[in-house]
Amino acid sequence: MDKFTVLTAIAAPLPEANIDTDKIIPARFLKTTKRSGLGVHAFDGMRYYPDGSEKPDFVLNREPYRKAGILITYDNLGCGSSREHAPWALLDFGIRCVIAPSFADIFFNNCFKNGIVPIRLPREICDMLMDDARLGGNGRLTVDLERQVVIRPDGAEIGFDIDPLRKHLLLEGLDDIGQTLQHEGAIGTFETARQQAQPWQTRIVID
Amino acid sequence: MAARTLFDKIWDSHVVERLPDGTAILYIDRHLVHEVTSPQAFEGLRMSGRRLRRPDATIAVVDHNVPTSDRTLPIEEPESRNQIETLERNVREFGVPYFPLLSARQGIVHVVGPEQGISLPGMTIVCGDSHTSTHGALGALAFGIGTSEVEHVMATQTLLQKPARNMKVAVEGPLGPGVTAKDVMLAIIGTIGTAGGTGHVIEFTGSTIRGLDMAGRMTICNMSIEAGARAGLVAPDETTFEYVRGRPFAPKGEAFEQAVAYWKTLAADEGAQYDKVVELRAEDIAPSLTWGTSPEAVIPITGTVPDPQAQADEARRAQMQRMLDYMGLEAGQKIAGVPVDVVFIGSCTNSRIEDLRSAASVIGGRHVAEGVRAMVVPGSGIVKAQAEEEGLDRIFRDAGFEWREAGCSMCLGMNPDRLTPGQRCASTSNRNFEGRQGPGGRTHLLSPAMAAAAAVTGHLTDVRELI
Numbered sequence: 149m150d151k152f153t154v155l156t157a158i159a160a161p162l163p164e165a166n167i168d169t170d171k172i173i174p175a176r177f178l179k180t181t182k183r184s185g186l187g188v189h190a191f192d193g194m195r196y197y198p199d200g201s202e203k204p205d206f207v208l209n210r211e212p213y214r215k216a217g218i219l220i221t222y223d224n225l226g227c228g229s230s231r232e233h234a235p236w237a238l239l240d241f242g243i244r245c246v247i248a249p250s251f252a253d254i255f256f257n258n259c260f261k262n263g264i265v266p267i268r269l270p271r272e273i274c275d276m277l278m279d280d281a282r283l284g285g286n287g288r289l290t291v292d293l294e295r296q297v298v299i300r301p302d303g304a305e306i307g308f309d310i311d312p313l314r315k316h317l318l319l320e321g322l323d324d325i326g327q328t329l330q331h332e333g334a335i336g337t338f339e340t341a342r343q344q345a346q347p348w349q350t351r352i353v354i355d
Numbered sequence: 356m357a358a359r360t361l362f363d364k365i366w367d368s369h370v371v372e373r374l375p376d377g378t379a380i381l382y383i384d385r386h387l388v389h390e391v392t393s394p395q396a397f398e399g400l401r402m403s404g405r406r407l408r409r410p411d412a413t414i415a416v417v418d419h420n421v422p423t424s425d426r427t428l429p430i431e432e433p434e435s436r437n438q439i440e441t442l443e444r445n446v447r448e449f450g451v452p453y454f455p456l457l458s459a460r461q462g463i464v465h466v467v468g469p470e471q472g473i474s475l476p477g478m479t480i481v482c483g484d485s486h487t488s489t490h491g492a493l494g495a496l497a498f499g500i501g502t503s504e505v506e507h508v509m510a511t512q513t514l515l516q517k518p519a520r521n522m523k524v525a526v527e528g529p530l531g532p533g534v535t536a537k538d539v540m541l542a543i544i545g546t547i548g549t550a551g552g553t554g555h556v557i558e559f560t561g562s563t564i565r566g567l568d569m570a571g572r573m574t575i576c577n578m579s580i581e582a583g584a585r586a587g588l589v590a591p592d593e594t595t596f597e598y599v600r601g602r603p604f605a606p607k608g609e610a611f612e613q614a615v616a617y618w619k620t621l622a623a624d625e626g627a628q629y630d631k632v633v634e635l636r637a638e639d640i641a642p643s644l645t646w647g648t649s650p651e652a653v654i655p656i657t658g659t660v661p662d663p664q665a666q667a668d669e670a671r672r673a674q675m676q677r678m679l680d681y682m683g684l685e686a687g688q689k690i691a692g693v694p695v696d697v698v699f700i701g702s703c704t705n706s707r708i709e710d711l712r713s714a715a716s717v718i719g720g721r722h723v724a725e726g727v728r729a730m731v732v733p734g735s736g737i738v739k740a741q742a743e744e745e746g747l748d749r750i751f752r753d754a755g756f757e758w759r760e761a762g763c764s765m766c767l768g769m770n771p772d773r774l775t776p777g778q779r780c781a782s783t784s785n786r787n788f789e790g791r792q793g794p795g796g797r798t799h800l801l802s803p804a805m806a807a808a809a810a811v812t813g814h815l816t817d818v819r820e821l822i
Contacts, residue, residue, distance in 0.1 A: 165670060166549060166649055170788040175767040179420065179434035181394035181441050183502075193790050198776065222670060224550040227583065228788060230485040231392065232501035253553060253585050254485060254499055261503035311517070312376045325405070328511045331372055331380055335513055338371040338382055348606035348614035349384060351411035352473060354452040 149263045151321035155244050156290040157217025160207045161278035167221055168228035169255060173237040186233055187240030208241070212285045218245045220278050222271065226255025235262045245291050247298070249274055260314050263321065265293060267308045276300075293319060358624035360521045361590050362556045365496040365621065369479050371513055381516045384478040386508050387464045388415040388451065390442040391769070392483030396506035397445040407449040408512045414473055415446045415453040418463045419769045423732050423759035426456055435770065449509075462735020462761040465489040465703035469573065470737055472602025476591040476618040481508055486703045486785065487586075488579040492572035493599070494591035494621055496556070499580065519585045520554050523629040525561035528637035533819040535713065536571030537705060537783070537802035539563060539635075540578045541643040545653030547633055552584025555631060558623065559589050563637040569598040570709035577704045578785050581650040590622040642818050644781075644801040646690055647678035648789050654690055656805065656817045662686035681789055682797050683777070691815055695799070697780040698729040698810040699792070700756075702766035705783035705803050706734030711742050714783075714803035715750045717811070717821055723755035724813025730757040730772070732764040756810065768793045781809035 177189040195206050202209045208216065219238065225248040226234060235258045238246070244264055249271045251259075259266040269277070280287040280300055290299035293315060297305040317324055328335075343349065359367070371380040386409075393415070400407060407413065420435035422428075430436040439456070446453040454460045460467065465486050468474035474490040480497035481487060483505040490497035504514055524543055544551075557579050564572065572589045579587030589595075596615050599605045606614050641655035654661070663675035663686060679686060684693070700706070700714050711733065723729045731751050733739035739761055742748055748758045765772040766784035768791070774780055776795025783806050787798035799815060808818040 163670065165674065168786075168788045170767075170786070170791050174790055174794070175419075175769050178391050178769065179432075179438050181398070181438060183395050193794065198794065224553070224583070227549055228485065228580075228786060230483060230487075230499035230501055232395075232483075232503060235501075250550060250553065252550070252583060254501060258501035258503065261501060311378075313374060313378050313515070323403075324515060325403075325507050325510045328380060328507065328513060328515060332511070334372050335380070335382070335511060339512065342382065346614075346617070348610040348617075349475070349478070350604050350606060352414050352452045352604060353411060354454075 149321050149323065152244065152263050152265055152293050152318040154290065154292045155217060156288055157244070158212050158215055158285060159218035159220055159277065159281035159287065159289045160213040160216035161281040162207055162219060162221045163278055165222035166224045166227055169226055169231050169234040170228055172226065172234040173231065178231060178233050183236045184240055186237035187242070190237040190241045215242065217242055218247065218289055218291065219243050220247045220274055220281055222248065222274065223250045225251050227252040230254045232258045232261070235259050235264050239264055247274060247277060260318065263318060265291060265318060267291070267298065269306065269308060273306060358626040358628070360623045360627045360629065361494065361558050361588050361621055362496065362519065362521055365477060365479065366518055378515050378517055380513045381479060382513055383481050383508050384412060385468070385473060385480040386413045387468055387480065387482035387487065388413060388505070389419060389464050389482070389484065390417045390438045391419045392502050393445065393505055394438065394441045395502050396509055397449065399506040400449070400509055405510045407451065407509045410450040410452065412512065413451050415442060415451050416461055416464050416467055417442060417456055419763045419767070421456055421762040422770050423762050423764050423772060426760055432771065459736040459740060462738065463703045463706065463763055465577065466706060466734030466738065469493060469569070470602070470735055472599060472605030475599060475605065475614070476595060477621055481514065485580045486577050488584070489573050489577040489703055491576035491579065491587040492569060492589050493595055494589060494618065496586055496588070498586040519556040520630040521628070522552055522555035522557045522584065522631040524557050524559050524633045526559070526563035526635045526637055527561045528563060530563060530637050530640070533642050533804060533822055534640055535802040535804060536567050536574040538640055538643045539637070540575045541645065541653045541800065542635060542640045544578060544582045544650050545643070546635065547582055549581060549649055549651045550583040552579060552582040555584050556586045556588060557582065557584045559587060564589060565592065568709055569594060570707040573707065574704055578650070581785055591618045642802065642805050644690065644799050644805060644815065645787050646682065646684060646799070647675070648681055648787055649678070650785070650787060650800065652678060656691050656815065658690055660684045660686055660688045660690060691817055694779070694814045695727060695781045695809050696778040697774060698727060698806050699765040699780055699782040699784065700730065700803050700806050701732030701734070701764050702784035703734065704785045706732060706738065708738050708741050710783065710803040711738070711747050714807040715747045717804050717807035717818060718750055718754045719821065721754060721811040723810045727810055727813050729755065729810040730759055730765070732759045733761050735761045754811065765792050767791060781806045781815060
């Protein structure tokens, strides 16, 4: 996973609520066995006509948003399925930060695992940032993770909250499996005690 | 100790360690694996040289991609075939127990787990699929995870988690004729919205829920995710214990009695506090369905399509209008009588034997309406076999329904079972998002009984007129 420190990027405004994971990446693109290459299918239904040609009005089909690194939406971004293909598609497109008033839980989690920073900010702040984003190349936003601020084009700063452990993993680009395996001893002890206390937890063995 | 909820108790009993910032290393008892969200996780293990910690707590099935037609033929779609073959290679390499495509025990992962007694009360159960919430019906903490977390569980048998908040949804009173668990859940989602449960685990309580069989409770918990919740739960009781008893992987004899004694301690303590409480009365719930492209767009079958102009919020108004345009409906139109092209009875929400019995009971010698394609996709090979033993397959076939093999099928159209653009489907599945059942497809979510009613009349129909 790439580290996330400071990102200055074009932000794409997508003023819709309840953008579900089927919209971010429809199920027919989930047949891959890789994490990469999904960017071309991101927002497929919103982005392309059935014949595969681009819908010119869709924000990510317009300059300069084809190079957007930040996406701003309304409430409940990423609702629906647990597919990590949604953040993979965003990442592959080039999005490293998503900003919305609220997120669906699993999508929110999945973002962190892929070096994408999901930032919760109130609706009126999102509206303000969308106005900045509409300035295109002149409206680049900066996300400083260490300082936990979004910096607007005029230099004004907006603070945001982030879980300290997740922030640490993002800043260092760390694999959390490695972190957890440092506690392997404790896991083993817990596991043994649990198997003794609850012998009815049968092992799954298929002949 | 302070009074604890069912969620608190399961959570507390699985915390291996609390990290300084409050994150828990949470032990996972069961990991369910399918072909779509696992290949990248297995690949991650391989790349880092890690082992899969507990194959004996893991079970793999193929369900999302599998054709529901003749299984002895090769799988036509090359990418689907590749994903299935990849899973088969991975389970061999890592020693994971697996129900292959031609096994009678193959089926939708959320049908198979409870059916086999792999999912048990008090457990933590995860799967790379959001409808893992289904298993909460047993009184297990069960939730969907992304592929990175699938890999994390494979390597460590744990997850890094922050505790959820507690929400209680209480439904009281007897259900009216033709009203099922699906209608109750649609009513709940219609009431609290698709973000109503965000950050919470919902415990479903009340006499209506207590009165449901396990299949009904699974339907309810299954769609907790459509209410935005992390998981759904029903406290284990005699209905649960009787369901679990004798299942292949369930404990037997004295071990079962010990387990039941423990499971009985899981119910919420007197005075346990919930962060959010919602109450519904069953008598207010009619057979219901969705009219739009969000699971919260719910109306009773006696209702009319809502008018966006009545919405004050501009963004909301625009969203509603888009839903109407996509669905090909008009504000104020009566929903009953809208013609359907396809009827789909299946999915992890409603493909259990009880669901098939309910649908079959509505048919009553009628035939699928002309021009309607109606299909029944049982949740597992075991459900299919049982239905055939009971003669339900004959009722469906004689009425003109397709009787198919088990899988996720038209719930999400990863296999060849898809809607074509503009087709309208009465579906017992869980999501009505744009394009979910195929690009341009229009989905109305409803119960198996309502789906059967739509099949035989050719339009969305109040099932109470047929029973």
